Amino acid sequence: MNVVLKVEGLKKFFGNLEALKGISFQVEQGEIFALIGPNGAGKTTALRIISTLLSPSEGKVFCLGHNLKKNPDKIREKICYLPEEAGAYRNLKGINYLKFMAKFYAATLEEKEEFITRAKAIADLGERLYDKVGTYSKGMTRKLLLARALMTKPALAILDEPTSGLDVINSLEVREIIKKYVKEGTSVLLSSHNMLEIEFLSDRVALIDKGNILDSGTSQELKEKYQAKNLEEVFRSSLQ
Amino acid sequence: MKKFLNLLTKEIKEIITRQLIFSMLFTLVLFYFMGELGKSEVRRAAAMQKIFALDLDGSQISKNLINSLELTNFKIDLLKGKNKESAIDTAKKSETNLLLIIPQGFGESVAKFEIKELETYTFLRTFSISGIRHSAILKGVISAINNYLSNNFLQEKVPGTSPENIKNPIKSKDFVLVKNKMAEGSASSIAGFVSSQSLLVPVVLMMIVIYCSNMVISAIAMEKQNKTLETLLTVPISRASIITAKMLSAGIVGLISAAIYMLGYRYFMSGFFRDIPTSSRATQVIKELGLSFSANGYLLFGLSLFFAILCALALAMILGVLAEDFRSAQGLVMPVIFLVMIPYFISIFSDISSLSLPFRILVLAIPFSHPFLTTQNIFLQNYQAVWLGIIYMFIVFIILVIMAARIFSSDKILTMKLKFGKKRVQI
Numbered sequence: 001m002n003v004v005l006k007v008e009g010l011k012k013f014f015g016n017l018e019a020l021k022g023i024s025f026q027v028e029q030g031e032i033f034a035l036i037g038p039n040g041a042g043k044t045t046a047l048r049i050i051s052t053l054l055s056p057s058e059g060k061v062f063c064l065g066h067n068l069k070k071n072p073d074k075i076r077e078k079i080c081y082l083p084e085e086a087g088a089y090r091n092l093k094g095i096n097y098l099k100f101m102a103k104f105y106a107a108t109l110e111e112k113e114e115f116i117t118r119a120k121a122i123a124d125l126g127e128r129l130y131d132k133v134g135t136y137s138k139g140m141t142r143k144l145l146l147a148r149a150l151m152t153k154p155a156l157a158i159l160d161e162p163t164s165g166l167d168v169i170n171s172l173e174v175r176e177i178i179k180k181y182v183k184e185g186t187s188v189l190l191s192s193h194n195m196l197e198i199e200f201l202s203d204r205v206a207l208i209d210k211g212n213i214l215d216s217g218t219s220q221e222l223k224e225k226y227q228a229k230n231l232e233e234v235f236r237s238s239l240q
Numbered sequence: 241m242k243k244f245l246n247l248l249t250k251e252i253k254e255i256i257t258r259q260l261i262f263s264m265l266f267t268l269v270l271f272y273f274m275g276e277l278g279k280s281e282v283r284r285a286a287a288m289q290k291i292f293a294l295d296l297d298g299s300q301i302s303k304n305l306i307n308s309l310e311l312t313n314f315k316i317d318l319l320k321g322k323n324k325e326s327a328i329d330t331a332k333k334s335e336t337n338l339l340l341i342i343p344q345g346f347g348e349s350v351a352k353f354e355i356k357e358l359e360t361y362t363f364l365r366t367f368s369i370s371g372i373r374h375s376a377i378l379k380g381v382i383s384a385i386n387n388y389l390s391n392n393f394l395q396e397k398v399p400g401t402s403p404e405n406i407k408n409p410i411k412s413k414d415f416v417l418v419k420n421k422m423a424e425g426s427a428s429s430i431a432g433f434v435s436s437q438s439l440l441v442p443v444v445l446m447m448i449v450i451y452c453s454n455m456v457i458s459a460i461a462m463e464k465q466n467k468t469l470e471t472l473l474t475v476p477i478s479r480a481s482i483i484t485a486k487m488l489s490a491g492i493v494g495l496i497s498a499a500i501y502m503l504g505y506r507y508f509m510s511g512f513f514r515d516i517p518t519s520s521r522a523t524q525v526i527k528e529l530g531l532s533f534s535a536n537g538y539l540l541f542g543l544s545l546f547f548a549i550l551c552a553l554a555l556a557m558i559l560g561v562l563a564e565d566f567r568s569a570q571g572l573v574m575p576v577i578f579l580v581m582i583p584y585f586i587s588i589f590s591d592i593s594s595l596s597l598p599f600r601i602l603v604l605a606i607p608f609s610h611p612f613l614t615t616q617n618i619f620l621q622n623y624q625a626v627w628l629g630i631i632y633m634f635i636v637f638i639i640l641v642i643m644a645a646r647i648f649s650s651d652k653i654l655t656m657k658l659k660f661g662k663k664r665v666q667i
Binding site: 051077082100105 | 253471474
């Protein structure tokens with residue numbers, strides 16, 4: 001298996017606050033790796049560092065063979081990041097938003113059209129795609145943003161709480177889309193505090209709390225190790 | 241370059257909203273109508289003034305006086321066969337706002353050099369600015385009467401000598417020197433003419449700088465408010481390109497908006513000044529003194545304005561990072577407004593060069609002060625001062641851009657907020 005992302009001893013300080021205390025993990029090609037933990041555990045900080053938004057205080061991050069500190073521009077070309085509370089430009093029509101984003105990644109006109117066709121299929125918004133984003137519901141905006149994130153078939157998709165704020169049906173659709181794209185070769189690093197969702201989606205998980213990774217493995221391995229019925233129980237046991 | 245143009249186009253589209261276009265057109269129309277209103281007022285003021293007159297004296301002196309008023313831009317409507325009350329009543333019912341009553345025995349008193357009072361009645365039908373005009377007209381009437389009577393007296397007593405020579409025995413021949421050029425003319429009228437010609441300059445400058453800054457700060461604030469900034473910062477485009485696209489789009493739209501507002505302002509001002517001819521003598525003096533912009537002068541002024549805008553945009557980029565949303569962005573424009581207003585008011589009410597040394601250094605440290613000085617320095621051919629100002633603004637711009645680029649390339653773009661003492665960080 002090729003390693004897409006390798007994180008070693010990653011630390012992050014915000015003034016005196018140590019948000020990450022030297023975490024290490026790796027994501028392999030074609031797998032869904034999840035960081036799970038409560039609010040304030042350090043999940044978003046870790047994802048923001050890997051997506052080149054924040055700089056690490058200590059430790060090393062290698063993404064697709066590039067050192068994050070030295071070549072963030074190279075990494076941006078191959079990843080996509082979907083923040084938890086992301087939005088789209090409200091004055092743009094949905095289709096124009098996708099075209100705008102596609103132009104940053106497409107080398108040719110044909111490639112741009114290919115991205116947009118794929119995004120239309122993922123978003124599945126029909127004629128509403130030709131309305132302004134400002135008129136969309138939260139679920140519609142989230143699907144548009146997921147379409148934006150996956151339309152380029154990135155080598156690594158970093159998804160922060162991908163189903164945050166969505167209803168049951170929309171959440172199910174989003175999970176299915178993510179699974180489908182992983183089969184097509186995209187690796188996914190996601191975070192969630194919804195542990196049942198993670199159990200359904202991810203190949204491997206890392207339990208994170210107060211900036212430390214408590215344990216990692218497949219859901220099955222962890223459940224067996226902690227003799228738990230689900231990941232929520234695993235997490236509770238790992239804290240003890 | 242393709243990615244940069246993509247971002248620049250989006251930025252411009254984001255700024256040019258229907259509301260912006262509507263407000264610009266509305267301002268243009270408003271200025272136009274205000275200009276037209278001003279024009280009609282100016283025309284009315286310049287037109288022949290109509291006055292009712294009641295001559296209760298009927299002497300030769302009073303008749304001559306009324307004739308002399310008709311020769312000095314007043315149209316006299318002589319009321320005949322009326323007494324004071326009926327004359328007031330007639331004037332009240334008409335549209336004429338002034339009534340002059342020459343009392344009985346006026347001619348006799350004037351012949352004896354006794355002061356006799358004329359009665360004037362002003363009918364105030366509105367309390368607007370146009371109402372103020374009446375007192376000016378009245379002053380004109382009294383001055384014309386005094387002039388007529390004193391001239392008559394002097395001609396009678398000193399025949400063969402011009403009354404004007406007796407009233408004003410001394411006259412001066414005024415010369416003005418600017419650098420090593422000299423011309424005949426009054427310093428106040430030349431200074432007045434030059435300042436009226438460059439009246440638009442500080443207004444243009446102030447508007448452009450404030451407008452552009454507001455746009456940049458708002459653009460960043462909107463990215464934060466709509467939660468689009470994080471996504472934008474992770475797409476494959478350099479941070480320098482993001483900064484440049486935001487600054488350039490705001491600069492382009494700001495310049496277009498300022499040009500439209502200036503067009504409106506020109507309409508407005510031309511309403512007041514279009515019909516006032518500039519004397520050819522004044523133009524000649526201005527030319528002789530070299531107080532007009534050459535092509536080189538325009539180029540220097542353009543350069544100075546350009547760098548002031550660049551400084552404003554770079555400063556606005558840094559201030560924009562502090563904004564959390566669109567509302568907080570409005571408050572963050574205030575430092576830029578203050579920095580522009582200080583030299584603006586000094587340039588209007590005082591002279592920067594006449595300030596005390598510490599205060600002058602303080603004012604000159606504000607990059608926006610230099611374009612305000614540029615016009616004056618070009619007129620006075622102080623090209624060295626103009627160039628020093630441009631170089632200073634360039635240095636300030638480079639420093640501000642480096643600071644903005646560092647902020648955009650660091651965590652600060654996400655963590656810097658205008659929360660004194662505390663940082664709010666999402667973990």
